Amino acid sequence: MKKLNFPKSFLWGGATSAAQIEGAWNIDGKSLTLPEIQPFIELKDKSDLSKLHNERNIIFKNALEGKFEGHYPKRFGIDFYHRYKEDIALFKEAGMNIFRMSISWARIFPNAFDEKPNLNGLKFYRDVFEECKKNNMEIMVTMSHFDYPFELMKSNPKGWLDPKVKELFLKYAKTILDEYADIVKYWLPFNEINIGAFAVEAGLGIMPDSKRTEAETKELSIKGLHNLFVAQAEIVKYAKKFKNIKLGCMMADMTTYSLDCNPVNVLANMKREQILKFMFYDVMIKGKYPGYFKNIVKTLTNKEITFDENELKLLKENPLEFISFSYYMSNTVSTDPNQEKTQGNLTSAGKNPFLKATDWGWQIDPIGLRYVLNQLWDRYEVPLFISENGIGVLETLNEENAVNDDYRIDYLSKHIEQIDLALKDGVDVFGYTMWTPIDLVSASTCEMAKRYGLIFVDYDDYHNGTGNRYPKKSFNWFKEFIKTKEI
Numbered sequence: 416m417k418k419l420n421f422p423k424s425f426l427w428g429g430a431t432s433a434a435q436i437e438g439a440w441n442i443d444g445k446s447l448t449l450p451e452i453q454p455f456i457e458l459k460d461k462s463d464l465s466k467l468h469n470e471r472n473i474i475f476k477n478a479l480e481g482k483f484e485g486h487y488p489k490r491f492g493i494d495f496y497h498r499y500k501e502d503i504a505l506f507k508e509a510g511m512n513i514f515r516m517s518i519s520w521a522r523i524f525p526n527a528f529d530e531k532p533n534l535n536g537l538k539f540y541r542d543v544f545e546e547c548k549k550n551n552m553e554i555m556v557t558m559s560h561f562d563y564p565f566e567l568m569k570s571n572p573k574g575w576l577d578p579k580v581k582e583l584f585l586k587y588a589k590t591i592l593d594e595y596a597d598i599v600k601y602w603l604p605f606n607e608i609n610i611g612a613f614a615v616e617a618g619l620g621i622m623p624d625s626k627r628t629e630a631e632t633k634e635l636s637i638k639g640l641h642n643l644f645v646a647q648a649e650i651v652k653y654a655k656k657f658k659n660i661k662l663g664c665m666m667a668d669m670t671t672y673s674l675d676c677n678p679v680n681v682l683a684n685m686k687r688e689q690i691l692k693f694m695f696y697d698v699m700i701k702g703k704y705p706g707y708f709k710n711i712v713k714t715l716t717n718k719e720i721t722f723d724e725n726e727l728k729l730l731k732e733n734p735l736e737f738i739s740f741s742y743y744m745s746n747t748v749s750t751d752p753n754q755e756k757t758q759g760n761l762t763s764a765g766k767n768p769f770l771k772a773t774d775w776g777w778q779i780d781p782i783g784l785r786y787v788l789n790q791l792w793d794r795y796e797v798p799l800f801i802s803e804n805g806i807g808v809l810e811t812l813n814e815e816n817a818v819n820d821d822y823r824i825d826y827l828s829k830h831i832e833q834i835d836l837a838l839k840d841g842v843d844v845f846g847y848t849m850w851t852p853i854d855l856v857s858a859s860t861c862e863m864a865k866r867y868g869l870i871f872v873d874y875d876d877y878h879n880g881t882g883n884r885y886p887k888k889s890f891n892w893f894k895e896f897i898k899t900k901e902i
């Protein structure tokens with residue numbers, strides 16, 4: 416056993432999102448969100464998501480015509496809406512002192528253009544937050560976690576390219592800040608902004624169009640991303656009046672290495688980091704687009720895109736205070752078109768011969784977490800927070816209603832050990848919320864079978880089951896770890 420030296424103030428907890436846990440999709444006035452029109456599709460090969468990507472246009476077409484067939488897992492989640500007290504009690508029992516969750520925009524403003532917020536929605540989140548506080552937990556809220564309202568896509572087909580959408584989002588953001596700034600200390604405006612902006616339909620709420628070219632799609636992403644940045648800066652500006660809250664950015668840290676020491680690959684990896692990571696962090700933390708941004712835009716869209724001077728000024732004056740990021744895996748980069756591939760965060764990515772992968776092809780790399788923590792601290796010098804990290808595995812309950820998930824204990828303890836080493840390196844990292852404290856519906860595949868939790872939830876992919884909660888072996892391990900800080 417090794418004793419780790421985490422500071423007393425370090426935040427330990429779990430992360431979730433509304434569309435993946437709440438259920439109650441049409442209860443108390445809530446309207447549909449985009450994840451709730453995504454039907455369940457069986458995957459034979461778990462690490463090949465092309466089947467899901469190919470069906471995307473048909474899914475939107477059906478939904479827009481009001482045709483809903485099959486099962487829609489994110490409408491049901493794990494019924495957190497009705498069972499949150501039980502869940503929060505379990506998180507507390509595990510020793511957690513922070514809970515990350517998201518608020519669903521469609522629960523607060525169900526018809527997009529509502530003048531007043533839905534009081535039932537406001538009450539639900541107030542009740543959940545109070546429950547957290549009763550259990551001595553801090554709260555981190557994501558304002559938008561991959562759950563754009565479906566009604567808004569229908570009424571405003573240009574999504575985040577329509578200034579009206581930004582205005583409505585700001586209204587929503589200000590409403591929840593006014594409502595909960597007294598109880599919620601940490602706020603993340605957009606989940607994984609670098610993934611959201613490049614999913615033009617699901618992330619930016621832009622109506623699908625099968626005729627759109629690759630370059631046109633990228634243009635929408637760049638312009639949409641800019642609008643997200645501006646909205647975020649406006650939220651930071653507005654939030655200055657609340658003294659006790661902190662706002663952070665949230666990125667999928669798409670960690671990559673050069674496959675080898677061939678300089679062409681080293682350079683290709685650097686370029687990839689600029690395009691997938693640094694150009695985002697630079698805008699949100701340094702407050703300005705990096706010098707190479709122009710070239711990236713030209714490469715992606717074949718165009719020059721310029722932004723409004725006042726908006727650039729707003730970005731400069733209102734950076735985020737801390738960085739949060741998700742970290743699940745790392746991948747490699749090579750210029751060889753025949754490079755061996757595995758499944759990455761979004762598309763396929765380069766294999767690393769030194770790493771093992773999960774069933775979904777995500778390469779497990781604890782040392783990569785220390786590497787990223789150092790890299791981000793060196794470049795930005797703002798406090799860091801790991802807002803997601805975990806492992807998805809196929810699991811079933813054994814005869815004792817338990818799951819012996821030693822692989823999860825191994826995954827989490829090895830990553831936590833690397834955070835400890837990063838702290839010793841001198842990095843300012845102040846918390847860790849694992850993905851997840853409790854099994855929930857997968858974001859990318861809608862599977863319940865891809866389980867991440869310390870707590871097993873008795874639902875299958877079709878929402879059959881009792882929904883009962885059963886702590887896994889990793890739950891007891893975590894509880895012990897929190898007490899002893901030994902791994």
Ligand code: P53
Nearest residue numbers: 432606607667741760761807857858859860
């Ligand atoms: P799932 C990859 C693909 C999709 C979403 O993912 C992702 C990632 C990881 O970078 O982001 C986060 O459920 C996301 C969560 C999500 C989690 O990764 O597809 O913020 O909502 O559940 C895990 O296995």
